[in-house]
Amino acid sequence: MNSLQTWRVRASSCALIAAAVFGATLPLLAHHSFTMFDMTKRITLNGAVTSFEWTNPHAYIEIDAPDEKGAMKHWSIELGSPSILMQSGWKFNSIKSGDKVTLIINPLKSGQSGGFLSQATLTDGKVLTNGPRQEPPPAPQK
Amino acid sequence: MKFAISLSLLLASAAAAAPPDLTGVWGIYRGGPGADPKFAAPPPTPLVLKPEYDKPYQAKRAAEAEAAKRGEQLASTGAQCIPYGVPVMMSVAIYPVEFIQTPKQVTIISEAFSEVRRVYMDRPQAKIDDVAPGYYGRSVGRWDGDTLVVDTVGIKPTVSGYRGMPHSAQMRVTERIRLLSPDILHDQITIDDPVVLEKPVTYTVAYKRMPSDYEMVEFVCDNNREYIDEKGIVRLKLHEH
Numbered sequence: 001m002n003s004l005q006t007w008r009v010r011a012s013s014c015a016l017i018a019a020a021v022f023g024a025t026l027p028l029l030a031h032h033s034f035t036m037f038d039m040t041k042r043i044t045l046n047g048a049v050t051s052f053e054w055t056n057p058h059a060y061i062e063i064d065a066p067d068e069k070g071a072m073k074h075w076s077i078e079l080g081s082p083s084i085l086m087q088s089g090w091k092f093n094s095i096k097s098g099d100k101v102t103l104i105i106n107p108l109k110s111g112q113s114g115g116f117l118s119q120a121t122l123t124d125g126k127v128l129t130n131g132p133r134q135e136p137p138p139a140p141q142k
Numbered sequence: 143m144k145f146a147i148s149l150s151l152l153l154a155s156a157a158a159a160a161p162p163d164l165t166g167v168w169g170i171y172r173g174g175p176g177a178d179p180k181f182a183a184p185p186p187t188p189l190v191l192k193p194e195y196d197k198p199y200q201a202k203r204a205a206e207a208e209a210a211k212r213g214e215q216l217a218s219t220g221a222q223c224i225p226y227g228v229p230v231m232m233s234v235a236i237y238p239v240e241f242i243q244t245p246k247q248v249t250i251i252s253e254a255f256s257e258v259r260r261v262y263m264d265r266p267q268a269k270i271d272d273v274a275p276g277y278y279g280r281s282v283g284r285w286d287g288d289t290l291v292v293d294t295v296g297i298k299p300t301v302s303g304y305r306g307m308p309h310s311a312q313m314r315v316t317e318r319i320r321l322l323s324p325d326i327l328h329d330q331i332t333i334d335d336p337v338v339l340e341k342p343v344t345y346t347v348a349y350k351r352m353p354s355d356y357e358m359v360e361f362v363c364d365n366n367r368e369y370i371d372e373k374g375i376v377r378l379k380l381h382e383h
Contacts, residue, residue: 032221032368032376035210055365057223062381076380078367083237083253083359109213114380132236 031057031081037106037116043068045075045103052095056081061095061103061117076114077105084131099123161285162321164241164248167356168349170233171326181326186345195308195338202306215376219302222370223363225255227277227301228294229315229331233347240358248283248290256361261292270295275311277301292317303333304345310337325351 047065059079067073079085082092095101101122105115117130173182191199209216220226226234237254248261261283273280273296281294294315303309313335321327327349334342367379 031223032218033210033215035213035215036376036378038213053365056361056363057366057368060365060367060381074382076367076378078378081254081361083361084235086359087236108378112380114378 034106034116036108036110038109039106039116041107042118043105043107043115045077045105047075047100047103049095049097049099049101050074051097052099054082054092056083059085059090061101061120063101063103065103067113073113075105077103077117078115079117080131085128087132088129090128094122094128095120161290162288163243164290164319164321164327165243166354167238167240167352167358168327169238169352170236171348171350173348181322181348183328183346183348187343189305189307189343190340191307191338192340199306199308209375217370217374217376219300221368221376223255223366224302225257225277226252227257228259228279228281228297229304229317229333230302231255231257231259232317232329232331238352238356238358239349248292251358253358254361255363261290267293267295270312270314275299279315286318288320290317290319292319304331304343307333307343308338309333309335312337327351 045063045065047063049061049063051060051062053060053062059082061077061079063075063077064072065075079090082090099122101120103117103121104119105117107115119130120128122128171181171183173179190196206216215221225231231252231254232239232250234252234254237252239253240251242249242251246262246264248263250259250261251257257277259278259281261281263283265282267282268280275296275298277298279294279296281292283290283292285291292315294317295313297309297311297313297315299308299310299313301309313333316332316334318330318332319327320330329347329349330344331347332342332344333339368376369379371377
C-alpha cells in the first residue's frame with residue numbers, strides 16, 4: 001500500500017469518504033454531503049451578483065446569469081463555510097452586490113437553478129476555489 | 143557550587159514533572175505522501191456492535207448508500223445544524239480545535255458550530271446516572287505523565303455517534319491526549335458502551351499546530367438553507383431573486 005492509499009484508508013469524515021469515491025480533490029462540507037449536486041458536471045455562469053452572504057453553515061452567491069441555453073435565470077450558489085473559505089483566501093468582502101463574476105459550479109441534480117461552487121473568477125481577475133481541496137498536505141516540518 | 147547543582151537538578155525535575163502545555167489552535171493533520179509516519183494517526187480498531195444494535199445500524203447505512211445512489215441524502219443532525227457533541231466534534235472535516243489549558247480546567251473549542259467542552263482537572267467524575275444527558279456530558283481530566291487523560295460521561299443517545307454508531311446513556315469516552323512533538327498532537331479516543339458495543343472502539347485524531355497568528359472563526363448557523371422534506375431527504379432552499 002502506498003502512502004496515498006494509506007492516507008485514503010485513514011480518511012474518516014464523510015467528506016473524505018466522498019473524496020475516496022469521487023477523487024482526492026473534493027472540497028469540504030462539515031454539514032451535509034454532496035449528493036444533491038452533480039459533482040461530475042460543471043456549468044459556467046457569467047453574470048451579476050445580487051448578493052454575497054458570508055454566513056454559516058454556508059456562504060452563498062446569489063447571481064443573475066444565463067443558463068446553458070442562453071435563458072436568463074437567477075441562481076443560488078452554495079459555498080463552504082466562512083471558516084473553510086478563509087483557508088483558501090476568501091474574505092467576507094471578496095464579492096459585492098453588482099460585481100460581474102464568472103462562476104464554475106456543480107449544478108443541482110434536480111435541474112433547479114442552483115449549485116455548488118467549484119471556482120470563482122472575481123472582478124479583478126483573482127481566482128478563488130471553494131476552500132482547500134482534499135489533496136495530501138505537504139511533508140511535515142522538521 | 144554544590145547549591146547551584148542541587149538547584150539545577152531540582153529545576154530539571156520540576157520541569158520534567160510539569161505537564162506539557164496544550165494551549166493553542168490545532169488543525170486536523172492528515173499526513174499524506176512524504177509525511178513522517180510516526181505522526182500519522184494509527185488506524186482505528188473495528189467497530190463491533192451487539193447484534194441487536196448492529197442490524198438496524200447496517201440497515202441505516204444501507205439506506206443511506208441507496209439514497210446516495212439516487213442522488214439524495216437522508217436527514218442528518220449535521221444538515222439541521224445540530225452540533226456534533228463528544229466525541230465527533232474533535233474531528234469535523236478540517237475545522238481546527240483550540241485548547242486553553244489552566245491548572246484547574248482545560249477548555250476545548252471546535253471551530254465547527256463553535257462547540258465548547260470543559261475538562262475539569264480538580265474534581266472527581268460523577269456517576270453516569272447523575273449527569274444530565276447532553277452534547278458534551280461531563281469531562282474530568284488528569285495527567286498520566288505527559289498524557290492528558292479525559293473521562294467523559296453523560297452524552298445524550300440522540301447525539302451523533304462515531305461513524306453514525308448508536309450509543310446508550312451508558313457510553314463512556316476516554317481520551318488520551320499527548321504531544322508527539324511541539325507541533326503534533328494526538329487524541330486517542332476510546333468509546334465504551336456496555337449496552338451497544340461488543341467491545342470498546344478506539345480511534346485517533348492527529349492534529350498539527352496552526353500558525354501562532356491564527357484566529358478562530360465564529361460559526362453561528364443562522365443561514366441554514368438545507369431543510370428536510372416530507373420524505374426525510376435533505377433539500378436546498380433556493381432564492382428566486
